[in-house]
Amino acid sequence: VSDKFDSDLREHLHQEAGNVNDFPRDLAGRIRDGIEPRRSFGLVQQLAVAGGLILLAGLLAYGIGQLRASSGLPAGQSPIPTASGAVQTVQPVVGLGPFSCADETWGGNGPQAQLTAVRMASHNGYERMTLEFSGSSTVPAYGLVRQKSPDFVKDASGQPVRLAGSAGLKVYLKPVTAANPLPIDKPAGADIREISLIGNFEQQVILGVGLSQPACVRVLELSKPTRLVVDFDTTPASQASPVELLPFVCADRKGGSTAAATVVAVRVAHHTGYDRIVFEFAPQPDGSSKIPSYTMIQQSSAQFTKDPSGQPANLEGSAGLRVVFRNTAAQGSAISSSPTPVVTQVRQIGEFERVVSFGIGLNRAACFRVVELTGPGRLVIDFES
């Protein structure tokens, strides 16, 4: 019996495995997009890096000390902003992480706590809502659920509540009670329109957030005091002035939305201080402007691989950037260019199963910045020249 069962089990597993009979191309692309450049450092370079890190740590410690002295913060308190008081204007330097456009975000697992305040602050590129807790050193369980309207239902009365704005975010907190009264700051920017306590029942607190438009969020769990920070991405792509606002960064990049798109034009031009490539997309069926999901991967040569043939595509230049758009078509996307000092060549190197790839040849490895614009939808890449 054992032999037969073992045999059946083995056969069944092989049969199940056989049902997975191909490796998704999209997955291969995601893996390629996710890998970071490997660098080999010699001993001298490693020592230099270590020395640099020690120096940086010293400078940061000195800077934090100065900040604390100037802001009146007591020793031991984090200088990360609580969105209120003297440190409100201090910008976090590192570790903020990307915004997520997921429909739901769940986290936290702390014990019972009391929600004591809801603070608001507006920063460059995002608006911050800070929930402050007492009674626990860790953030309680929370859930953030995005919704397409600012309509909520009061817990437990069931009465409808319409907040200002055209979209919303529901924040669940548990096991949590809300202070009575609960101080809630007025919105500090233009995107968060209204916040309301819509539930405080059986140790579950629900906050409704009315938004002027759907916004991606970023969540931070902070301590001393215990805080749950929710940042709303307010990057006004259509108003952004990339030259003034965005630094050049020497790192791979990804972004965009899940929308389907069609590349209709690619333009290359030189401006003072940078070379610019613009990918322009056709309007969405509803007339809106959307940028599809994209990844940009730097490479140390201008040699690319065509997708899906695998044939080499050798562009002019000594470095390159591979730009991949997902859920995208590229029907008749003409590439027009004028002489540019850094960008040597732009060529479409793939279009298969709605994945469109472009190779960009560069005459040297160049840092770049990315801007998403609307009306029409455009993705702009500026290479520092």
Added chain:
Amino acid sequence: MIMEPALERLIDRSRDGDRDAFDQVVARYGLQVLRTARLILRDQGLAEDACQETFLKAWRKLDTLRDQEPGPWLIRIAANESISAYRRRHRFDRLAERFGRVRESEPEAVSTEERIDLSLALERLSAEQRAVIVLRYYHDQSVEQAAGALNIPVDTAKSRLKAALRRLRSLTGAEEVIP
């Protein structure tokens, strides 16, 4: 173990940071890794995420791969990433359930008195149990090899395997073996 020369060159080039070479490693082992994750996780989306994490981790840890065939090394990473993915998902589900929101992927309850087929029975096991089953019966590893792959004591692997088999037999109605 002596590696196939072409494969050895691919690994060497990948170690040097050649992403195209690593693409070929992914192409060569991707399906094997994905199948392993799929068998453990029973969910295509989660399996693809675990597969992606497996290769990203492999890329970062290529320096630790010394003169050994990458296949078992990748399967080892995949099994552990699958268990981690399962735990992450279940932590998320538990949190969501606390707010009264049950995930759609939650398997339907099946009476243990009802005889079900092996596919459904496997879904009733924990990811940790399925990992041992998959390494033992799909990859034909010994219990000792499976224990090493999962970084658990051999006795733990044995008891996990025994419990998993007993549960599978019980669910499918196969006779219990009396030694």
